[in-house]
Amino acid sequence: MPRTEADEPRISEGVAELLGTALPDAVGLTVSGVARVFGGNARRAWSATASWTDADGGHTADLILLVRLSGSQVRTDPADEIRHLTGLAEQGVRAPRVWAHDGDGHLFGMPAVLLQRMAGRGDAVEYLRADPELGRARTLDLARAAAELHAASPSTGPYDPGAQLEQWRSQFLASRLEPHPALGWLLDWLTDHQPAIERTVVVHGDFRVGNVLYDGPHITGLLDWEMAHLGDAAEDLAWAYRALWSPVRFCSIEDFVAAYADAGGAAIPADSLRWHRVFSEVKFAAISLAAARSLVDGTSTNLRLADRARTVVPAVNLCLSWIAAAEQTARSEAGAAC
Amino acid sequence: MLRPTPGELLAITRRELAEQVLPSLPAGAPARQLKAALHVLAQLERTWDLMPSYLAADNNDLRASLAELQRLTGISAPARRETAVEVPGVLDEALRTLIRDNEALQADLDEAQQAWRTSGRQDEIVARLLLDLHVRMGERARLAAGLA
Known part of the structure; x- marks a missing residue:
């Protein structure tokens, strides 16, 4: 069972034990300041601070512990999250460092991961209500953060878009x-309209304003990597503009994609962007059905x-x-060609 | 007994919970649960009596469209399913029948469009029929769900 506020001393012990696995040379490892924080619908979260000493001297680290909830609508393998997230921060991606993870749930009852706690504010409502100029600057920086992520070396392993579609079909059918x-x-x-993939990248998988930290016009951190996987960069850009959380008030998706390309991201063809927008909605629908079930x-x-x-x-x-609009356009173009 | 209607009762219950109970709860999980419950009550208030007419229209459209699909493609509708499936939370027999029929017709459409796709044949009229049907079903569902 997930632990509650009453379990905080045990959370502290669990964090110390988990962090200890990553710091075999640490001496005097202590964990303090354990506090429950909002972890979303799929996980419980606690913040904490750890201190220890090793041959290099004294260290302090701000941490966040994420423990998966039973009945989560997110049905990804926690090991995949760790595999894709590990090393991104070291490559300059605005991602948290992975300190350690408890894959079998022996410490907290469910799989858990211990991450670097990044600086910045995380409030999607505040983000979306920002002054238009500030919101636009922040959203264009979000496009740059996406370009940085997609420029990072992908994890090993092939990307099979058909397999990804089948995975979501399976979740839909089961839910x-x-x-x-x-x-x-x-x-x-x-399945019948899959676009060609220019380059396989690490895709965040839940890339949206609700999963970022910010400070003024800057995006300081990308959070919630549960759905990270290898894929097409357009998937993250399309997901960021789902209607429920779209920053379109500040910046059109076309401007967002252009800013992404200006920051070194690949050019995204219009048909690929449309396919990924449809895919985003279908994914969201499958997640919603899992949640309802x-x-x-x-x-x-x-x-x-x-x-x-x-929803x-x-x-x-x-x-x-x-x-329907794309088919109408295609028919009009075909008619004009005749 | 006609009044208060179920819609009125839902509105009264939501109002009193929002005005009397919610303010007394500290921030935290119980308050979040109550806010979510109030949202559900508001949805029910807007939609509680729309389901019979929605389902009747949807079922008629599905039957006519499946018949047209069969005429165009030659793909037969599957044999009628056993309709004694559970319909939790519904007491009225007529509404239970509408729901069972709708689920069965949805399944028939699912199977017919799969069969058409598997056949590998291309026909713009069939493609348009399926897309237009899904658009109409989506619009009816939107109204029945009380969505703007």
Whole structure:
């Protein structure tokens, strides 16, 4: 079972034990200031500070412990998150350093990861309500942060977009509470219209304003790497502009993609961006159905998940409108060519 | 007994919880749960009686579209399913029937479009029929869900 506020002394002990595995030469390792912080719908989180001494002298590190919740709608393998995240901070990506992880959940009851606690504010509502000039500067810096991430050396291993689609199809089929033929149709459309991949990169997988830290116009950290994987860079850019959390008020997606390219990111063709926007909505729908099922099945008690099945409707409708518009354009162009 | 209607009861319950209970809760998990519950009550308030007409229209459209799909493609509708499936939370037999029929028709559409795709045949009219049907179903679902 996940631990609660009453377990903080044991959280402190667990953090010390976990960090100790990464610091075999540390002497006098202590953990203090353990406090519950918001960890999202899928994980519980605690902040803490560790101090220790080794041959180089005294050290202090601000930490964040993330423990997966049972019934999480995110069904990724925690080991993948660690594999992709490890080493990114060292390459200049605005990602937290990975200190240690408890893959089998023996310390906290569920898989957990101990990360560097980064500086900055994290408040999506505040971000999206910012002064337009500040919001635009921050959003363009978010595009630069994406370019830095995608420029980092990818982890080893192949990327098979078809396998990724099948994984989301499987999650959809396992989670749905009714047939949802439109989602099945959209998954088929995605399979039949896959764009060519220019370069495989490490994709954050949940790249959006709700998962960043900021300080004024600067993005100081990218958070929540549970869905990180190898993939196409366009996936992160499209996900950042999902309607629910889109920063379009500050900056169009076209300007965002241009800023990404100016910062060294690859050029994203329009059809690839559209495909990934459809993919984003389908992914969101599959996650929403998993969330709704977890509440119905009783594996989650979070009432915020009660309304998630309804969010599938606008996601599907948006995809259908994009596809219908693209087909209309193609027919018009074909007509003009005749 | 007609009044208060279920919609009125939902509105009253939501109002009193929002005005009397929520302010007395400290920030934290119980307050977050109550806010989520208030959101659900508001959704129900806007939509509690829309389901029968939504389902009747959806079922009619699905039946007509599946028949047209069969005419165009020759793909037969699958044999009718056993309709005695559970419909949790619904007491009215007519509404249970509408829900069962809708689920069965959704499944029929799922299977028919899969069969069409697997056949490998291309036909713009069939493609348009399927896309237009999904657009209409999505629009009806949007209204029934009380979404702007």
